[in-house]
Amino acid sequence: MDTRTRVNTALKQAMKDKDASRLATLRLINAAIKDREIAARGAGEDTVIGDADILAIMGKMTKQRKESARAYEEGGRLDLAERELGEISIIEEFLPKQLSDDEVEAAIKEAVSETGAESIRDMGKVMGALKEKYTGQMDFGKVGGLVKSELCTAKDA
Template sequence: MSIRERILSDLKTAMKEKDAVRLSTLRLVSTAIKDRDIAARAEDRCQGCEEHEIMTILQKLAKQRDESAETFENAGRLDLAEKERAEAEIVREYLPKPMDEGEIEEAARGVVEELGATGLKDMGKCMGTLKERYTGRMDFSRAGATIKSLLTNAA
């Protein structure tokens, strides 16, 4: 079952169970995916957005919820912060298990070796390959720092 199908199935279940938080969160996710589908069709991709694009959308939504929760906490609105964190957790259910530091370093080393990257000029190529392969699982800010240190030491 694809992520898209799983989200729609869970949306229907949330409607039946009258789970308001889950329902509103999944509607938000579904709307974001539909918006991306419309943009993809404008690019002559009739099948809509692909799985890796959905992963990117989910990551973005989870990150937005976390940032909003932090903002609400700082403003003393703990009720709203709690709601945002609950939504972020619901969104994360559809993302694969995130990679730990060791896995990120291993993947970064593999890509650097595979592409034969020798200096910082190859960083974009390496990051593009990582994003293509590990969208939804990897923290790209950590990966960028790892690749930069590998390429700096290689030069």
């Protein structure tokens, strides 16, 4: 079952269960997906977005909520921070399992060897290969630095 179908099924179940917070979060996910489709339609691209795009949207939503929760905690608004963390847990139900640090390192080494990357100029190729294979399974903000250090080490070897 694709991600969109899973989200819609969960949305219907939340309606039946009268779970307002879950329903609101699932509606936010659907709205983000529809926004991306509308933007794609305006750009003349394919109007139906795939699972990889949906996972990227949800990954971005999770990251935004983590930043908001941290800001709320620093501002002493624990009630709002808890709400953001609750939304994160709902969104993460639809994301694939996050890779451990060791698995991320192995994936980077594999991508470097598959793409034949030799220098920092090949970083785009490596990142593209990782995004194609591991969308939603790793934080690409952190991975960028790891790829850079791997390419620098590979160059020195």
